[in-house]
Amino acid sequence: MKVLVTGGAGFIGSNFLNYMSSEHPDDKFIILDAMTYAGNHKHLITFRKNPNFHFVKGSITDRALLEDIFKMGIDRIVNFAAESHVDRSILDPDIFVKTNILGTQILLDTAKKYAVERFLQISTDEVYGSLGETGLFTEETPLAPSSPYSASKAGSDLLVISYYQTYGLPVTIIRCSNNYGPYQFPEKLIPLVIMNALNHKPLPIYGDGLNVRDWLYVEDHCRAIDLVMQKGKVGSVYNVGGNNEKTNLQIVKMILAELEKPESLITFVKDRPGHDRRYGIDATKIKKLGWQPQYALEFGLKKTIKWYVENQGWVQENM
Numbered sequence: 001m002k003v004l005v006t007g008g009a010g011f012i013g014s015n016f017l018n019y020m021s022s023e024h025p026d027d028k029f030i031i032l033d034a035m036t037y038a039g040n041h042k043h044l045i046t047f048r049k050n051p052n053f054h055f056v057k058g059s060i061t062d063r064a065l066l067e068d069i070f071k072m073g074i075d076r077i078v079n080f081a082a083e084s085h086v087d088r089s090i091l092d093p094d095i096f097v098k099t100n101i102l103g104t105q106i107l108l109d110t111a112k113k114y115a116v117e118r119f120l121q122i123s124t125d126e127v128y129g130s131l132g133e134t135g136l137f138t139e140e141t142p143l144a145p146s147s148p149y150s151a152s153k154a155g156s157d158l159l160v161i162s163y164y165q166t167y168g169l170p171v172t173i174i175r176c177s178n179n180y181g182p183y184q185f186p187e188k189l190i191p192l193v194i195m196n197a198l199n200h201k202p203l204p205i206y207g208d209g210l211n212v213r214d215w216l217y218v219e220d221h222c223r224a225i226d227l228v229m230q231k232g233k234v235g236s237v238y239n240v241g242g243n244n245e246k247t248n249l250q251i252v253k254m255i256l257a258e259l260e261k262p263e264s265l266i267t268f269v270k271d272r273p274g275h276d277r278r279y280g281i282d283a284t285k286i287k288k289l290g291w292q293p294q295y296a297l298e299f300g301l302k303k304t305i306k307w308y309v310e311n312q313g314w315v316q317e318n319m
């Protein structure tokens, strides 16, 4: 099996490659990554050592490059390539539209031309917008994105579905809740808080700190992607979530307790514009395929903190 993994040097993509190379040692992986600020050069060393990996630097918006890659013969595609940080999308939406919407469309078009066996789109629960105090996102929840980032992901999801409806491209979409784990760029809440706390810097908490996110250890997400690639229904969407809803303040306090750092580092700052209040996932559909998260939040968080403590110097210099 030859799998094209776009965005493979990013946080979830690189964890996925790590997982797949041990679960499916006979598969071949073509890794396409634009190596933006979030692409991790450390992975390239690992990629080059693995005879089953072939790395190509470039963007999913580059049609000619995609043509060259598809000529190598691709069975499946997992599309992780995306700009993913909400705050950056508020400051500079252009690149989000270019990579997430246009890039996905060019990738879909090339996949159609070369008749791939499966196109798996890695999306996000943010496409559903915000929940009130109760209820969960199901796969039928209408799309109502709030930020330029989530709107660009919703746009790419709609294009993916349109390629299924119009051209019969065998697509499947995964919409996952907030991931955490090793190699996450320290602009996202959990790694930012760990790194700031280690350096005794203030921890910026937006608004009242009571926004709720559903946290999932990245390896659990990788296992879900693998399963959906094997057993997921073509034309379907699968929600993935950890059933670990916490307010941002709860998460930050858990990290401070583990690091034995004072809560006085918590600093309330101006809220993010259009800040979604709560995300919560109904993962019944993927559970019916046989998926279950294996990491309890407390355990996954400890493991993540340990990784950042052990790699603190490297993270500071390279991420």
Ligand SMILES: Cc1cn([C@H]2C[C@H](O)[C@@H](COP(=O)(O)OP(=O)(O)O[C@H]3O[C@H](CO)[C@@H](O)[C@H](O)[C@H]3O)O2)c(=O)[nH]c1=O
Residues within 6 Å of the ligand: 084, 085, 086, 087, 123, 124, 125, 126, 176, 177, 178, 179, 187, 188, 189, 190, 192, 204, 205, 206, 207, 211, 212, 213, 248, 272, 279
């Ligand atoms: C960076 C930062 C974040 N926050 C808050 C905003 C959110 O309520 C929460 C998590 O923020 P972020 O880590 O930026 O993640 P969030 O906006 O939820 O989006 C993440 O999770 C999504 C899945 O739900 C992914 O699609 C996105 O790519 C990923 O960035 O923490 C703070 O209070 N202070 C901060 O400095």
